[in-house]
Amino acid sequence: MLRIYMDASATTPLVPEVVEAMRPYWMERFGNASSIHLDGQQARGAVDRARDTMADFFNCHAAEVVFNSGGTEGDNTALFGLLRPGDRLITTAIEHSAIMEAAARLATMGVETTFVAPRPTGLIDPADVEAAIRPHTRLVSVMLANNETGVLQPVEKIGEIIARENQQITRTETGSAPGAIYFHIDAVQGAGKVPLDVRRSGCHLLSVSAHKMHGPKGVGALFVRRGTPMEPLLVGGGHERRRRAGTENVPGIVGMAKAAELAMLGLEDGSIPRLAALRDRLEAGILRIPGSGVNGVGDRDHPVPRVANTTNIWFDHVEGEALVIALDLKGIAVSGGSACHSGAVEPSHVLMAMGLDKTRARASLRFSLLKSASDADVECVLEALPEAVKRLREISPVAAGTLG
Numbered sequence: 001m002l003r004i005y006m007d008a009s010a011t012t013p014l015v016p017e018v019v020e021a022m023r024p025y026w027m028e029r030f031g032n033a034s035s036i037h038l039d040g041q042q043a044r045g046a047v048d049r050a051r052d053t054m055a056d057f058f059n060c061h062a063a064e065v066v067f068n069s070g071g072t073e074g075d076n077t078a079l080f081g082l083l084r085p086g087d088r089l090i091t092t093a094i095e096h097s098a099i100m101e102a103a104a105r106l107a108t109m110g111v112e113t114t115f116v117a118p119r120p121t122g123l124i125d126p127a128d129v130e131a132a133i134r135p136h137t138r139l140v141s142v143m144l145a146n147n148e149t150g151v152l153q154p155v156e157k158i159g160e161i162i163a164r165e166n167q168q169i170t171r172t173e174t175g176s177a178p179g180a181i182y183f184h185i186d187a188v189q190g191a192g193k194v195p196l197d198v199r200r201s202g203c204h205l206l207s208v209s210a211h212k213m214h215g216p217k218g219v220g221a222l223f224v225r226r227g228t229p230m231e232p233l234l235v236g237g238g239h240e241r242r243r244r245a246g247t248e249n250v251p252g253i254v255g256m257a258k259a260a261e262l263a264m265l266g267l268e269d270g271s272i273p274r275l276a277a278l279r280d281r282l283e284a285g286i287l288r289i290p291g292s293g294v295n296g297v298g299d300r301d302h303p304v305p306r307v308a309n310t311t312n313i314w315f316d317h318v319e320g321e322a323l324v325i326a327l328d329l330k331g332i333a334v335s336g337g338s339a340c341h342s343g344a345v346e347p348s349h350v351l352m353a354m355g356l357d358k359t360r361a362r363a364s365l366r367f368s369l370l371k372s373a374s375d376a377d378v379e380c381v382l383e384a385l386p387e388a389v390k391r392l393r394e395i396s397p398v399a400a401g402t403l404g
Ligand code: PLP
Pocket: 009, 010, 069, 070, 071, 072, 073, 075, 096, 098, 143, 145, 146, 147, 186, 188, 189, 209, 210, 218, 220
């Protein structure tokens, strides 16, 4: 059966150029980048070149790039590396679990967190972040693009607020001055879809993950602005200027850099507007199904910025997980807005925070297109989906009103 993959926000396949770039580093050039002999030097050279590419990707200095194992590690490092008992964290109610769970662990260590709620559109209002700042606020962590809705957050505005706040702190240096506020951006879902610029966004830390942008799984990078007092999460050898111990994953790092290079080209070759047009066509087609609507889109007068490949849609009287399975049986891969926690299907915390009720949150699906998506893929989904929704509604206890 021909399969159509519309779950690019979960992960993406490697592209041939990435595989080719990585290939020598599995076998012929297998050296440890810390070794001083020729084999080690070859590996070190590859890591250095990859670091330069990632510095271009972030618009930072090469020395500000720390290689790691992916988005979860980058997010954890930002939070655990900066926060100490008595500090306060501001984040949002729509972050990925890599931030939410880290915040929960930090709560047991005496770090209090304020979770800023999004507006019903899925957007975080920078004024709400500003209003949440208190003495001892040490870190603000806001995602660039939401992984469920694709909504792009106003990180530059938030960066400006933090910079302003930090200027005031320096000016009013008193005995009780709480110290600088640092800013972390989880850019895992934005990287490769919109340009990154750590200088413009005014962040001190920014995490990305290779597998969301056609690179390998289990490798990522964290931008750490020079002078940011971040303690390493992993200690051991002196790798990554003592900011992340562990032998470098040379093939992974090389693959991520190639993926970043291709992503930068892709931001300029018209592939993003093409993808947005395809996503819009898919969305418009799906919305012809009665009792459906988009989560995180705003309205005609106030459109909400989103990454080009994602749409999140609710279908009344449908159980999202059942629709994911029904589509899977038809060869279509998408994601539901729910997560399975200890056997119970919980509605998405993101959609709930946006004000959806549990039933609608459970009835929502995420469609996220690969860059290689075609008109034919969209046609196939538009053909299969109405029938799948209709069948589920016919047998749905939700539709029959028999669910409590
Ligand atoms: N942050 C966001 C917004 C994500 O979507 C993800 C993965 O889905 C992560 C962090 C975690 O990244 P990784 O899979 O590389 O650990």
